[in-house]
Amino acid sequence: MNQLVIRDKAQEYIFRFLGGLTLLGVGIQLFIQSPKTAIFWILVVVFILAAIFFLSLNFGALINRLTADRGILTIRWNTKIFKKHLPIDQIAEITEDRRFIRITMKDSSTIRLHVKLMDADKRRAARRFLKENTGL
Numbered sequence: 001m002n003q004l005v006i007r008d009k010a011q012e013y014i015f016r017f018l019g020g021l022t023l024l025g026v027g028i029q030l031f032i033q034s035p036k037t038a039i040f041w042i043l044v045v046v047f048i049l050a051a052i053f054f055l056s057l058n059f060g061a062l063i064n065r066l067t068a069d070r071g072i073l074t075i076r077w078n079t080k081i082f083k084k085h086l087p088i089d090q091i092a093e094i095t096e097d098r099r100f101i102r103i104t105m106k107d108s109s110t111i112r113l114h115v116k117l118m119d120a121d122k123r124r125a126a127r128r129f130l131k132e133n134t135g136l
Contacts, residue, residue, distance in 0.1 A: 001069040004129040006122050008078075011062055019054030022047055064113075066126065068133035079114040086111070094136050096127050103130070 026047045033040045057063065065076040068088065075084040092106045101113040101123070115123045130136070 001067065002129070002133055003068075004066045004125060006064040006066075006118070006126060008062065008064075008118065008122075012057060015054045015057050015062065019051045022051040022054060026051070064126075066129055068129075073130075073133065075111065075113065077113050084111060088134050091134050091136065094127070094130050094134065096123070101126060101130070 026044060029040070029043060029047065033043075035041070062078050063076075064078055065074075067074040067076075071088050073086045073088050073091070075086065077084075086103065086105070090106050092104045092108075095102045095104070096115075099114070099116040101115055103111040103113070105111070113126070115126065118126075
């Protein structure tokens with residue numbers, strides 16, 4: 001099994017900062033509002049859930065992952081909601097421009113991986129991984 005994990009450090013720092021800021025909001029709320037009201041507890045729960053969301057980097061969805069195992073290419077990309085499982089022998093071509101890496105299948109369907117905001121070395125690493133594991 002070959003795997004490539006691409007993390008965007010700037011995006012991680014922003015999300016972690018927002019999580020810390022949300023936890024700071026919970027601390028401030030503890031001093032400002034009265035814990036006897038129902039709205040206080042609703043806000044505390046919502047703020048803590050938002051902080052968990054930010055600190056976990058959107059529950060791991062912001063981490064790009066390409067995995068090649070037993071003839072199946074698995075793509076977990078931050079712009080895709082679900083994982084994509086592609087048979088490697090059904091891939092016709094892989095092309096790249098400044099905005100996307102396009103994977104064209106033999107049935108003429110296309111999967112686009114958004115790389116516009118990535119560093120050049122991370123784009124090259126993704127392209128190299130796809131080239132090595134698909135043979136294209």
